[in-house]
Amino acid sequence: xxxxxxxTHVDVESGIRFPRWRPGAWLLLVPALGAxxxxxxxxxxxxxxxxxxxxxLSSPDDAFIGVSNYQQLFADSQFxxxxxxxxxxxxxxxxxxxMLGLAMALVLTExxxxxxxxxxxxxxxxxxxxxxxxxxxxxxxDGQHGxxxxxxxxxxxxxxxxxxYGSPEFALPTIVMADVWKTTPFMALLLLxxxxxxxPSLTEAASIDxxxxxxxxxMVRFPLLAPSLLIAAMFRALDAFRIFDLVYVLTGGxxxxxxxxxxxxxxxxxxxxxxxxxxxxxxxxxxxxxxVIAVGFGVFLLKRLQEVKx
Amino acid sequence: MSASSVIxxxxxxxxPGIPISRVLVYLCSLLIVxxxxxxxxxxxxTSLQLxxxxxxxxxxxxxxxxxxxxxxxxxxxxxxxxxxxxxLIVAGVSTLLCW
Numbered sequence: 015x016x017x018x019x020x021x022t023h024v025d026v027e028s029g030i031r032f033p034r035w036r037p038g039a040w041l042l043l044v045p046a047l048g049a050x051x052x053x054x055x056x057x058x059x060x061x062x063x064x065x066x067x068x069x070x071l072s073s074p075d076d077a078f079i080g081v082s083n084y085q086q087l088f089a090d091s092q093f094x095x096x097x098x099x100x101x102x103x104x105x106x107x108x109x110x111x112x113m114l115g116l117a118m119a120l121v122l123t124e125x126x127x128x129x130x131x132x133x134x135x136x137x138x139x140x141x142x143x144x145x146x147x148x149x150x151x152x153x154x155x156d157g158q159h160g161x162x163x164x165x166x167x168x169x170x171x172x173x174x175x176x177x178x179y180g181s182p183e184f185a186l187p188t189i190v191m192a193d194v195w196k197t198t199p200f201m202a203l204l205l206l207x208x209x210x211x212x213x214p215s216l217t218e219a220a221s222i223d224x225x226x227x228x229x230x231x232x233m234v235r236f237p238l239l240a241p242s243l244l245i246a247a248m249f250r251a252l253d254a255f256r257i258f259d260l261v262y263v264l265t266g267g268x269x270x271x272x273x274x275x276x277x278x279x280x281x282x283x284x285x286x287x288x289x290x291x292x293x294x295x296x297x298x299x300x301x302x303x304x305x306v307i308a309v310g311f312g313v314f315l316l317k318r319l320q321e322v323k324x
Numbered sequence: 325m326s327a328s329s330v331i332x333x334x335x336x337x338x339x340p341g342i343p344i345s346r347v348l349v350y351l352c353s354l355l356i357v358x359x360x361x362x363x364x365x366x367x368x369x370t371s372l373q374l375x376x377x378x379x380x381x382x383x384x385x386x387x388x389x390x391x392x393x394x395x396x397x398x399x400x401x402x403x404x405x406x407x408x409x410x411x412l413i414v415a416g417v418s419t420l421l422c423w
Contacts, residue, residue: 121352132353138360150367161366164383195363227345 058301064294071288083295093296095271096279099186103275104254107193112247114194115201120231122202123209140199148263151192155179179265182272189260189273196260201246208242209235240318248311255304276300371395
């Protein structure tokens with residue numbers, strides 16, 4: 015009988031998995047573990063450690079102060095302001111991108127002449143660097159010479175130019191729009207892959223049974239696509255939550271902090287004010303919120319998968 | 325038995341004209357292309373326009389007269405080719421390392 019060359023063995027009676035003593039195999043894992051440890055585990059732990067200290071690079075302060083940073087943080091209106099904007103941005107962009115991405119994927123899954131070209135064209139926004147996208151939308155939505163203002167005036171939607179990202183009420187929606195433009199292709203790509211795993215025989219069968227396209231979508235494709243949809247939305251939500259470059263380049267958090275998000279606030283605290291302790295507390299809270307979002311989606315997804323199995 | 329009484333499987337006959345769903349698919353894909361490529365083309369047009377046209381009263385959609393000043397500017401006055409090369413190195417090496 016061949017000996018299983020795994021790092022664990024399962025106890026037949028209890029079903030518990032025990033680590034197997036295989037020095038050679040564990041030794042081979044050292045480079046991978048070392049790389050993960052130094053670039054991902056260590057920084058997280060260091061951030062956590064710093065968040066309990068008052069380390070400031072511009073002063074000799076460097077002492078353990080317990081949870082004072084967190085107390086200060088929860089009483090900080092700037093933090094709650096940024097937290098609210100981040101949640102708004104994440105919710106709005108994830109929702110819009112999922113819906114638009116689904117619509118695009120449904121069109122691009124059909125067979126038609128020139129489909130390959132349209133699929134390639136769809137990916138252009140995603141291929142442009144975010145900083146360039148930011149500058150591009152800055153120019154498109156320019157308050158004086160922007161094309162968007164001109165077109166909106168031309169079609170009679172507005173009478174005077176809107177100062178899109180220079181006014182507190184329009185700045186965040188403008189950033190959401192830029193993000194939707196940039197990231198919808200990514201969602202469409204994931205959902206297109208999801209749609210292609212659904213056997214065409216199922217929709218054909220539904221069509222023979224007399225289901226119209228609308229019913230075919232909601233009764234056959236949508237339930238089967240739900241796991242892909244949830245995974246794509248989760249990736250997008252986690253990614254949107256740490257939005258930085260679009261905001262930093264387009265508005266820098268302004269005007270009047272109306273687009274300040276957690277990443278830009280953390281950056282300012284860490285690298286402009288050099289408050290490493292307080293900044294680390296901020297990033298730790300961000301990290302925890304990310305975990306909550308991931309677990310939320312995960313639970314929803316597991317439930318969904320169980321329903322599909324039953 | 326005459327040949328006409330034999331039941332043949334009905335064959336789907338191509339309907340005359342273009343079905344509305346086809347039109348819809350092409351219309352939607354046209355919208356996708358405009359939405360995705362439009363801003364990029366506007367950027368391209370902007371890069372070829374004169375500065376005074378850019379801040380004029382009415383934006384020009386097409387770069388007439390064409391002006392290559394901005395391109396000369398980035399490749400001659402600034403060494404943009406060096407930055408492209410640097411990006412290629414970073415992209416190439418990181419792809420190789422992850423592979």
